[in-house]
Each structure stands twice: as structure tokens, then as C-alpha cells.
Amino acid sequence: MKLLWAVSALLLSCLRANASTDPNIITYPEEVSNQTSAVLSCNLTEPSFHIKGSHWTHNGKIIEGSKSDVATPYIVHRLDRITYTSSGKYECVFLTDPEVKKTIEVKTLPHVVAYKHSEHGNEKDKGVLVCLSSGYPLPTDWTWFKDGGQTPIINGTTDKYEIKSTPNKTTLVIENLSIEEDIGDYVCSGTNELGTTSDRIHLRVRSRLAALWPFLGIVAEVIILVTIIFIYEKRRKPDEITDGAAPLKTNSNANHKDKNVRQRNSN
Amino acid sequence: MTNNKPKVEGRSDEAEGPDGGWGWVLVGALFVSTSLVFGLMRSLGIFFVEFVQYFEESAQAISWISSTGLAAQQFFSPLGAALCNAYDARVVVMTGGVLAGLGLILASQATCLVHLYLTMGLISGLGWGLIFTPMVATVMAHFTRRRTLVLGLGFSSIGLSSFAFNPLFQLLVEMYAWRGALLILGGLSLNIVACGALIHPQRHSKAPAKVDSASRSSCASVLNRVSSYLELSLLLERPYITYTLAVTLLNVGYFVPYFHLVAHSRQAGFSEYQAAFVMSAAGVTDIFGRVVSGWFSDLRHFRLIHLLTMWTTLAGVFIMLLPVSSLSGSYTALIGISLLYGFCSGALTSLVFAVVPKIVGVERMMGGLGLLQLIESGAGLLGTPMSGLLKDITGNYIASFMVAGSFVILSTLTMATLPHYFSCTDPLPLQRRSLDDKDEGLHSELKLMNSVSSDKNHKGVNDLTDEVTKYPQDCVG
Numbered sequence: 001m002k003l004l005w006a007v008s009a010l011l012l013s014c015l016r017a018n019a020s021t022d023p024n025i026i027t028y029p030e031e032v033s034n035q036t037s038a039v040l041s042c043n044l045t046e047p048s049f050h051i052k053g054s055h056w057t058h059n060g061k062i063i064e065g066s067k068s069d070v071a072t073p074y075i076v077h078r079l080d081r082i083t084y085t086s087s088g089k090y091e092c093v094f095l096t097d098p099e100v101k102k103t104i105e106v107k108t109l110p111h112v113v114a115y116k117h118s119e120h121g122n123e124k125d126k127g128v129l130v131c132l133s134s135g136y137p138l139p140t141d142w143t144w145f146k147d148g149g150q151t152p153i154i155n156g157t158t159d160k161y162e163i164k165s166t167p168n169k170t171t172l173v174i175e176n177l178s179i180e181e182d183i184g185d186y187v188c189s190g191t192n193e194l195g196t197t198s199d200r201i202h203l204r205v206r207s208r209l210a211a212l213w214p215f216l217g218i219v220a221e222v223i224i225l226v227t228i229i230f231i232y233e234k235r236r237k238p239d240e241i242t243d244g245a246a247p248l249k250t251n252s253n254a255n256h257k258d259k260n261v262r263q264r265n266s267n
Numbered sequence: 268m269t270n271n272k273p274k275v276e277g278r279s280d281e282a283e284g285p286d287g288g289w290g291w292v293l294v295g296a297l298f299v300s301t302s303l304v305f306g307l308m309r310s311l312g313i314f315f316v317e318f319v320q321y322f323e324e325s326a327q328a329i330s331w332i333s334s335t336g337l338a339a340q341q342f343f344s345p346l347g348a349a350l351c352n353a354y355d356a357r358v359v360v361m362t363g364g365v366l367a368g369l370g371l372i373l374a375s376q377a378t379c380l381v382h383l384y385l386t387m388g389l390i391s392g393l394g395w396g397l398i399f400t401p402m403v404a405t406v407m408a409h410f411t412r413r414r415t416l417v418l419g420l421g422f423s424s425i426g427l428s429s430f431a432f433n434p435l436f437q438l439l440v441e442m443y444a445w446r447g448a449l450l451i452l453g454g455l456s457l458n459i460v461a462c463g464a465l466i467h468p469q470r471h472s473k474a475p476a477k478v479d480s481a482s483r484s485s486c487a488s489v490l491n492r493v494s495s496y497l498e499l500s501l502l503l504e505r506p507y508i509t510y511t512l513a514v515t516l517l518n519v520g521y522f523v524p525y526f527h528l529v530a531h532s533r534q535a536g537f538s539e540y541q542a543a544f545v546m547s548a549a550g551v552t553d554i555f556g557r558v559v560s561g562w563f564s565d566l567r568h569f570r571l572i573h574l575l576t577m578w579t580t581l582a583g584v585f586i587m588l589l590p591v592s593s594l595s596g597s598y599t600a601l602i603g604i605s606l607l608y609g610f611c612s613g614a615l616t617s618l619v620f621a622v623v624p625k626i627v628g629v630e631r632m633m634g635g636l637g638l639l640q641l642i643e644s645g646a647g648l649l650g651t652p653m654s655g656l657l658k659d660i661t662g663n664y665i666a667s668f669m670v671a672g673s674f675v676i677l678s679t680l681t682m683a684t685l686p687h688y689f690s691c692t693d694p695l696p697l698q699r700r701s702l703d704d705k706d707e708g709l710h711s712e713l714k715l716m717n718s719v720s721s722d723k724n725h726k727g728v729n730d731l732t733d734e735v736t737k738y739p740q741d742c743v744g
Binding site: 120 | 444457
């Protein structure tokens with residue numbers, strides 16, 4: 001019996017010794033999900049090493065205001081308003097030798113925003129709708145809906161729609177735009193483990209001939225102008241031959257007719 | 268009899284430009300056509316965003332479109348000049364307008380990037396080359412006393428139209444998509460045809476009449492004619508070569524601030540809006556600089572070449588000061604130097620072309636301008652990549668600006684080596700050297716001087732030469 005006690009005590013102390021060779025950081029909370037504010041804290045238990053200081057990093061970049069030289073094993077970082085910009089991976093770093101750190105993930109709903117809220121395309125041409133996302137974690141799934149309908153647009157079922165998605169960007173390409181069918185609102189939805197957010201894009205399809213009318217108008221204006229200029233010149237021609245311009249060519253003033261005719265300076 | 272002093276202004280090229288009347292109509296035409304050529308070229312950036320998204324190409328591939336357009340415009344300038352010499356300036360400009368419009372109209376139907384290079388780049392560029400040099404030469408021929416002023420007025424359209432075109436193009440792209448917008452731009456470019464129609468048709472071709480005396484369309488005589496249309500003989504003459512070299516050096520450094528100033532300001536720590544505002548401010552003073560320098564040059568207090576040298580030196584100095592002002596962190600200094608730089612660079616633009624007839628004479632001005640554009644185009648293509656390379660090597664823009672400024676100063680020094688630079692009067696323009704028409708050329712020049720002076724009665728040609736040399740122009744007035 002005593003032997004059993006001794007062995008178990010030895011085992012326990014060995015375990016405890018093993019545990020104490022790696023300093024343990026207790027984080028609270030372990031993970032932040034969908035909260036509006038939080039206080040991240042790290043507690044370095046069993047500080048067998050000398051703490052020279054500490055700081056926090058956000059997505060790998062050191063947070064300037066969090067650097068500290070105080071040798072305390074308990075540090076906090078406040079997040080007063082959690083938005084998609086403040087989401088990501090936070091690490092508390094203790095400047096021991098070697099450094100120890102632990103990560104706390106701050107997760108929010110994805111931030112989905114359309115690249116352009118109003119897109120346009122030409123009839124029979126292709127239309128490109130783009131949605132971007134930022135925040136943490138990035139969406140794992142993207143879906144597109146037309147006009148707020150319930151049936152999503154599936155990639156590959158028809159030639160008309162093609163969806164290309166990466167975690168931070170999704171593109172919907174609509175081939176062969178038609179004015180009757182394709183005008184309207186399109187909704188892009190990004191889903192991550194916390195939920196879904198979406199944004200909407202309004203697609204306008206211009207008829208191929210829409211620009212033709214202003215174009216024809218301008219061409220008509222040019223033709224009218226040129227005609228007026230030519231007519232004006234024909235009517236002027238019998239009256240006066242020379243315009244007295246300095247010749248880019250030789251002999252273009254009236255002197256070629258009569259060498260002795262003097263020409264007054266028109267100034 | 269009574270007034271023997273000829274009204275000719277110095278022993279220079281001043282053939283009689285009537286300086287008024289229809290000339291002003293042509294200035295308006297120059298204004299419109301220049302804005303539709305260069306103003307349009309500068310505002311094509313709006314389309315590039317659309318192209319990058321639609322064709323899914325890199326920004327660099329897209330930017331080749333405008334480089335091709337600009338290069339084509341400058342490359343085909345001598346062609347435009349030669350065609351004007353051979354045929355009619357009016358026909359050439361109208362054809363250029365049609366080509367420019369056609370290029371844009373075809374571009375609206377493009378399905379791949381190569382189409383855009385060929386249409387917007389090559390065809391429109393060819394059209395622009397046929398428009399710009401002939402229009403400038405025609406306007407310069409119509410004016411003597413106010414030549415630089417009208418050039419300044421005409422070129423101020425570039426700055427004004429880039430202001431107006433940027434939001435306009437954005438609106439067109441929003442409403443009609445880039446295809447429709449290009450189509451409408453093609454239509455707008457057709458207005459250049461109307462501008463060209465305003466030029467009076469020429470009654471005499473510049474074809475040297477000596478060809479008939481040769482009366483054989485042999486290879487040699489055709490080459491002779493072609494080279495005389497292109498004014499290739501200018502390439503053998505030292506003043507022209509010197510001047511072209513100077514302008515080429517100027518072009519190496521001239522464009523660098525336009526490309527790199529915004530990036531440099533951002534790097535120095537200013538915000539996006541502050542950096543963009545610096546460019547806009549420089550653009551505004553650019554417009555003022557063109558007009559004011561044109562007006563001031565025509566007051567005739569100084570020789571044009573001296574004024575050009577002064578503006579060029581100042582521009583070079585300010586380019587070199589630009590990095591200093593932004594590094595010191597003072598936004599006011601940056602704005603101030605940029606304003607001054609904008610003013611000087613606009614001022615020298617008006618003069619660069621106006622000096623050409625002083626050197627080569629009004630007759631050969633057309634070809635001279637064309638060749639000048641061609642040769643200076645190489646410099647523009649060289650300058651910006653070089654400054655980009657310097658930035659990549661050194662990590663900031665200081666070296667680029669310094670080198671650019673030094674090229675501009677170098678061009679000033681080159682200009683100082685022009686013959687008769689330090690004299691107070693403009694020297695006689697170059698005479699065409701070909702043996703055939705040497706006498707004809709001289710004869711006609713003197714006939715022009717004959718016609719300018721008021722009361723000469725049956726004076727012989729030889730008497731006139733004596734008259735002219737007796738009254739040299741003095742420095743003032």
C-alpha cells in the first residue's frame with residue numbers, strides 16, 4: 001500500500017514537473033465570437049522564467065499601445081467596439097527567454113461589400129458583378145441570388161452564369177445580357193462559421209443601340225458644320241481670292257500675277 | 268520714296284502673316300482640335316479601369332494603349348508634314364480627323380486587347396499625327412506678331428480639356444458602358460474634320476517645280492521630291508540639329524513630374540487628396556503659364572530663344588527642388604514649388620514650337636515641326652521608364668527628379684550653342700540647300716520682303732537686299 005502511494009506520488013510529481021517545464025498561459029476568454037466588446041486577458045501561470053515585458057499583436061502586427069516593460073504575468077487588452085476591422089487573431093506575447101505566446105481568436109460576421117453597387121453592361125455582352133469581403137474568419141461559402149429570390153444561382157448549371165469565388169472575393173459573370181431578363185438586383189451572400197451577411201448590386205443593361213443615338217447626332221452635327229463651311233467658302237470665293245496668309249508654300253499671295261503690285265500690310 | 272525703312276521685323280523669317288481676321292477662326296480650330304487630340308489622350312485613364320476589369324489584363328498591358336497612341340502621333344508627324352507639303356493641309360487635317368474618329372469607333376467594337384492596340388493606338392495615333400503638326404503650322408503661318416500668344420491660347424486647351432474631359436468621360440462610361448462611350452468619343456473626334464475644313468485650301472503645292480524640268484519620274488527625282496516634302500535636308504543643318512537635340516533632352520525630363528509627383532508626395536507622407544491636389548494645382552498654373560508666356564513673348568522685349576532658355580532653366584531648377592520641398596515635410600513648400608513648376612513648364616510649351624520658324628523659316632516650318640516631333644518622341648519613351656528604374660534602384664524619387672531636372676538644364680545649355688545665340692537679333696532662317704531651287708527660294712523670299720514694305724516702286728531685287736541689310740533690328744522692340 002505504501003509502495004503504491006509512493007509510486008503514484010512520484011508519477012504525479014513527475015507529471016507536475018513536466019507541466020511546469022512549459023509555462024502555461026491561461027487565456028480568457030478562449031475565443032470571442034460575435035460580441036460587441038471584449039476584454040482579452042492572458043495569465044502566465046508558473047512563471048519560472050523572468051518576464052522582461054509583454055505586448056499584444058493583431059494579425060501578426062504589434063499593437064503599439066500594448067507594449068509594456070512591466071514584469072507582470074497577467075496582461076489584458078480591451079476591445080471596446082468589435083467590428084470587422086478589429087477581428088482576427090490576437091496574440092499575447094510574454095518577453096521571456098524564450099518567448100511564449102498564445103492566440104485568442106476574435107471572430108465576427110463577415111463584412112461583405114459590393115465592389116460597385118451599380119453595375120452596367122451592354123446587351124448581348126457580358127456583365128461582371130464583384131463582391132469583396134474582409135474580416136475574420138473569411139467566408140467559406142458564397143452564394144448569389146437574383147432579385148432577393150430564394151433559389152440561388154448555381155455555378156455551372158447553365159452557360160449563362162459563372163461564379164468564381166475566393167475567400168475574400170466573389171465574381172458573378174453573366175453572359176449574353178438581355179434587357180428583359182437580366183436587369184435587376186443581385187444579392188451576394190458570404191457565409192462563415194458565425195453567420196451570413198450580404199450586399200446587393202443593381203445591374204443595368206443598356207441596349208446596344210443606346211449610345212448610337214447621341215453618336216448619330218454628333219455625326220450629323222459634324223456634317224452640317226462642314227457643309228456650312230464649304231458653302232460659305234464657295235460664296236466667298238468669287239469676291240476675294242487671297243487671304244493674305246503667310247505662305248507655307250511659295251508665291252501664294254497675289255504677287256504671282258503681277259510682280260509690281262504692292263501689297264499693304266493688313267496690320 | 269518717303270519711308271525707306273522696311274517694316275520687316277529684323278532680318279528674320281517674318282513673312283507676312285495677316286495677324287487677324289480669319290487667323291482667329293483658325294486659333295479656335297486649333298483650340299478644339301488640340302483638346303480633342305491631347306486632352307482626349309490624357310483623359311483615357313478613365314477607360315483603363317474598365318479595360319482592366321473587362322479584359323482581365325494587367326494595368327501595364329492596358330497602359331500600352333496610350334503609349335502606342337502617343338508614339339504613333341509623334342511618329343507620323345513627319346508624314347503629316349510631308350503630305351501637307353505635297354498636297355493640301357486642309358485635306359490632310361480632315362483625313363486625320365476621320366482616322367482619329369474611325370479608330371475610336373472601331374475600338375468600341377473590340378473583343379480583345381490587340382484590337383485596342385491597333386485601333387485606339389495605331390489608327391487613332393495616325394490620325395492625330397496628321398492633325399497636330401499641320402494645324403500648328405497653319406496657325407503659325409497666319410500670325411507673325413501674335414504668333415506665340417495664339418500658340419499659348421491654343422495649347423491652353425490641353426489643360427482645360429483634361430479638366431473637363433475627366434468627369435465627362437466618367438459620366439459617359441457610367442451611362443453607356445465603355446463601348447458606347449468610345450463610340451461617342453469617336454463621334455466627338457469627327458469634329459476635327461470641321462476644324463480642318465476651316466483651313467483655306469491651298470492653291471499652290473509646294474512641289475518643287477524643278478521636277479518638271481527633270482521630266483522623268485526616275486527613282487532619284489522621286490526620292491528628291493519625297494525628301495523635300497519631309498524636309499530631310501534640315502537634318503544636315505547645324506542649327507536645326509542643335510535645336511532638335513535640345514528639345515529631345517528637354518522631353519526626357521519634362522514628363523517625369525507628371526508621372527511621379529503624386530507617388531512621390533504620397534511617399535513623403537501626404538494624404539491621397541493632398542497629393543492629387545498638388546497635381547491639379549500644377550495643371551492650373553500650366554494653363555496660365557501658356558497664355559501669359561505667349562502674350563509676354565509677343566511684346567518683343569526679348570528674343571524668343573532667350574525666353575525659352577529662361578523658362579527651361581527655371582523649370583529644370585524647380586524640378587530639382589521638388590524632392591527637397593516634399594522631404595522637408597512642408598506641404599506649403601511642395602505646393603509652392605509645384606505651382607511654379609507648372610507655370611514654367613506651361614510657359615516653355617508655348618515657345619518650343621514658336622522658335623522653329625525662327626530657325627528654319629516659315630516655308631520649311633511644316634517639315635521642321637514634323638521631324639522635331641518624331642525625334643523628340645524617343646526621348647519621351649526613354650525618360651519615364653528611366654526615372655522609374657532609378658526609383659526602383661534607389662528606393663525613392665529624389666534621384667529621378669534630380670536626373671530629370673539635370674536633363675532639362677542640359678537642354679538649356681544645348682540651346683545656348685545655337686548660332687548667333689548671344690546676339691540681339693534673330694539670324695536669317697536657313698535657306699534650302701538644293702541646287703535646283705536655291706535661286707528660286709531666295710528670289711521668293713525677297714519678293715515677300717518686297718511685298719511687305721510699303722512704297723517701293725519697281726525696285727529691283729538687288730536694291731532690296733541692300734535696303735534690308737541697312738536697317739538691322741535693335742534689341743528692343
